[in-house]
Structures are given as C-alpha cells and as structure tokens.
Amino acid sequence: MQQVHPRVLTSNPEPRSTTNPYITMLTAALRRTPGVEVVTFSPRAALFGRYDVVHLHWPETILGLGGRRSSARLARWVLTALLLARLTLTRTPVVRTVHNVEHPADAGPLQRLLLRWFDRLTTHRILLNDRTECPGPTTTIPHGHYRDWYTGPRSPVVPGxxxxxxxxxxxxxxxxxxxxxxxxxxxxxxxxxxxxxxxxxxxxxxxxxxxxxxxxxxxxxxxxxxxxxxxxxxxxxxxxxxxxxxxxxxxxxxxxxxxxxxxxxxxxxxxxxxxxxxxxxxxxxxxxxxxxxxxxxxxxxxxxxxxxxxxxREWADAGHAHLAIYRLALSRAVSGVRT
Structure with a gap:
C-alpha cells in the first residue's frame, strides 16, 4: 500500500529568531522527515492554501490574544471564524499538541467560543507527557531536548x-x-x-x-x-x-x-x-x-x-512520530472514522 505524504498546515508562522525554540526545532525536524510537507501559518495559506491536515499548538495565537488594537483583534477573530468554517465544511482533520490543559484566562466570551470550536474539530491530541488527561484519542510524544539549540558559550559555575x-x-x-x-x-x-x-x-x-x-x-x-x-x-x-x-x-x-x-x-x-x-x-x-x-x-x-x-527526547524520533499521527488522522478522515 502506498504511503500517504500529508501536507500539514501548522498554527505557527514561519519561525523567526524570537520564536519558541520548541516550535522552531519541531518545524525543522518535520522538514527533515521524508514523507511530510510543512506549510506554516499565514492568513492566505490558512484560507486559500492547499493542505491535508492542520496541526495546532496554541490556537489562541491565531485569535491574536494579547493584541492591543481592537481593529486588529476583530480581524483576527474574523480570520479564525473563516478558518474554522473551512475546516468544518471540508472535514479537514485537526491534530493538536496539548501544551496547556486549560484555555487562556484572559480569553473573552467570543474567544472562548472559537477555542471550543477548535476543540470540537480536534480529532487527535499529541501529549507531551503521559499524565495529561484529554478527551478522545491521544498519543504521547515527549518534548524534545535543547542540546542542539543552546550551543552558546557556557559560564563557569558560580558557587552558591x-x-x-x-x-x-x-x-x-x-x-x-x-x-x-x-x-x-x-x-x-x-x-x-x-x-x-x-x-x-x-x-x-x-x-x-x-x-x-x-x-x-x-x-x-x-x-x-x-x-x-x-x-x-x-x-x-x-x-x-x-x-x-x-x-x-x-x-x-x-x-x-x-x-x-x-x-x-x-x-x-x-x-x-x-x-x-x-x-x-x-x-x-x-x-x-x-x-x-x-x-x-x-x-x-x-x-x-x-x-x-x-x-x-531526540528530534528525529519526534519527526517520525508526528508523521505517523498525521497519516492516521488523514486515513481516518478519508474513511469517515474519527481518530
């Protein structure tokens, strides 16, 4: 049977120098993994691009939580609603890494409504440890180490x-x-x-x-x-x-x-x-x-x-483990079975 090569839209934009290192290293690991194509988030890619699976990390970042200008927040909410509508209509499988066990405390009523919509569309959750309790199917992929990331000069230990x-x-x-x-x-x-x-x-x-x-x-x-x-x-x-x-x-x-x-x-x-x-x-x-x-x-x-x-916690292992989940989510979506 021919292996599926999923095209995955991630909820993070293209990594920059200030991006969470976990996201940067995972994106790089996935791009080194044969059989998966990564598309990072942008409004154009989310609404009009081609992808088979969506991988969420912190969906509140799509909502623009913490933004200061009301016009920018409103635009983000509209973008999120349109994306959710597309995912619902196309039955695109959604995979989510559970970084936090609760919604952000500063989310308002509309934001919580949109976040719950993301929750309902999620078909498989990736846990960073076995102790996380979540509804539905889950797979644990441990958080990778940072040995290859923090390579700057080390300081001598200061006693005390x-x-x-x-x-x-x-x-x-x-x-x-x-x-x-x-x-x-x-x-x-x-x-x-x-x-x-x-x-x-x-x-x-x-x-x-x-x-x-x-x-x-x-x-x-x-x-x-x-x-x-x-x-x-x-x-x-x-x-x-x-x-x-x-x-x-x-x-x-x-x-x-x-x-x-x-x-x-x-x-x-x-x-x-x-x-x-x-x-x-x-x-x-x-x-x-x-x-x-x-x-x-x-x-x-x-x-x-x-x-x-x-x-x-090797990143090569994480890349292959993520690909297996994307393939599972996509195959279940094609067959009409929720993962």
Whole structure:
C-alpha cells in the first residue's frame, strides 16, 4: 500500500529568531522527515492554501490574544471564524499538541467560543507527557531536548548561585522565590532572576520584595539564547517555583545545559526524575521555603552523572512520530472514522 505524504498546515508562522525554540526545532525536524510537507501559518495559506491536515499548538495565537488594537483583534477573530468554517465544511482533520490543559484566562466570551470550536474539530491530541488527561484519542510524544539549540558559550559555575529564567508570570511564583530566598541568612548564596515580566506591576512587586538585598539581581527583559546559556550554566541550581507546572520547556532547557533544577513536586516531574537519572530533579511541596532551597542546593552538590539522560527526547524520533499521527488522522478522515 502506498504511503500517504500529508501536507500539514501548522498554527505557527514561519519561525523567526524570537520564536519558541520548541516550535522552531519541531518545524525543522518535520522538514527533515521524508514523507511530510510543512506549510506554516499565514492568513492566505490558512484560507486559500492547499493542505491535508492542520496541526495546532496554541490556537489562541491565531485569535491574536494579547493584541492591543481592537481593529486588529476583530480581524483576527474574523480570520479564525473563516478558518474554522473551512475546516468544518471540508472535514479537514485537526491534530493538536496539548501544551496547556486549560484555555487562556484572559480569553473573552467570543474567544472562548472559537477555542471550543477548535476543540470540537480536534480529532487527535499529541501529549507531551503521559499524565495529561484529554478527551478522545491521544498519543504521547515527549518534548524534545535543547542540546542542539543552546550551543552558546557556557559560564563557569558560580558557587552558591541560584537562577530563575523565563517569562515572569503570576503563576510562576517568582514573588515567593524572592521571599523564600531572603529568609536564608547565608551570604554566600546569590539569586538571579532573568526574564521579561508579563506586566509592569508584577515587575514592580518583585523589585520591591528584592529591595535591600544585594544578593538578588533582577533583569526584566527577554534573554537571547546565548544570554540564557550564560545565566543557566553559571548556576549551581536552577529554581522554577511555579505554583502550577504541567509542561515546562524551561526545565528541559536547564537539563539540556546539564544543570539540576528545583521544581514543584508533581507526578510529571517525578516521572521526569526517573527518566533523566538521579541528582537532576529536586522538588518542593506547597509554597517554596528557604529550607527547600537550601536542601535542594545541598542535594545538587552531591555526585551525579555528567549529563542527564535525554535519550528519549531526540528530534528525529519526534519527526517520525508526528508523521505517523498525521497519516492516521488523514486515513481516518478519508474513511469517515474519527481518530
């Protein structure tokens, strides 16, 4: 039987230097995979282009959530509705990678209606871990590592250095990290926080909490890849004090750079600890405390392997696994059976 060579429209535009590395690396992996053709998102491609399957990542990006101008938001909503109508009429199969388990909190009633429409059209979901619960057929394809992406110069490890990197958002608990760190009296420890803040008010809150402690350095700005490498590799321990964590590319970025992490005690992180080997994943329960940080740092100083085991997260494997799902979704659509 001849193999199907699907033409896939992805929900992301052509990757740029500021694109999420996961999207850039997955797009590249798919383009290296024989048997699949990738078409990145544009209004023209979505409404008038030829494609067999749609692959959604964050459908809210099509909606333009976070846009400032009302005219631009309205145009995005119209585009989304037209795309959804096309997909409905043509019965085009929709595959979705589940990055977040809930719709964005800032989505309004119309936006939620359109997002639910996407949900109804989705015929197969790709999970990044086995702990995600979703309706309908699913397949787990682990989030790929970043070893081939973060290749900039590494910093020498600074004894006692703790580091947070990534966007500073309310649910990521950076305020609690600063408070927990300041409760530690050890002057040999330092804390760096680096990443753009989601709101000026949040940056002001974190700054006020850190004020007066010279051990804390703040940088509320986007980091280039090389700056992220330098910050992470200088740390003895990367601390991600999220109030809620399900999938985290930042954890994998730190592990790809051979740095241990302190993260919430969740089933997903417990599975990851088993996967990568001892000494790399350290956890806390409830609200992060100073003793949590001190205990994790002490544990991170114990002997461990030179690098975590990320062998299950190769991008070539991810490319072939995605192609298999596209073919499955397309074959089921042709036969009239929902995947």
């Amino acid at each position: 250095r703790l580091q947070y990197v990534g966007l500073v958002r309310r649910y990521k608990g950076v305020e609690g990290l600063v408070e927990a760190f300041r409760s530690i009296v050890d002057d040999s420890l330092t804390l760096g926080i680096a990443g753009a803040a989601s709101a000026p008010e949040l940056a002001a809150t974190v700054s006020a909490l850190a004020d007066g402690d010279p051990r804390v350095t703040l940088r509320f700005d986007f980091l280039s890849d090389d700056e992220l490498v330098a910050a992470v590799t200088a740390a003895e321990l990367v601390v991600l004090p999220y109030r809620f964590m399900h999938n985290s590319g930042t954890v994998l970025a730190a592990l790809s750079l051979d740095r241990p992490v302190l993260v919430p005690d969740t089933a997903v992180n417990a599975d990851l600890a088993t996967e990568v080997g001892p000494g790399w994943i350290h956890t806390f329960t409830g609200d992060l405390t100073g003793p949590d940080i001190e205990a994790a740092l002490s544990a991170a100083r114990a002997p461990r392997a030179a690098s975590p085991d990320l062998g299950a």
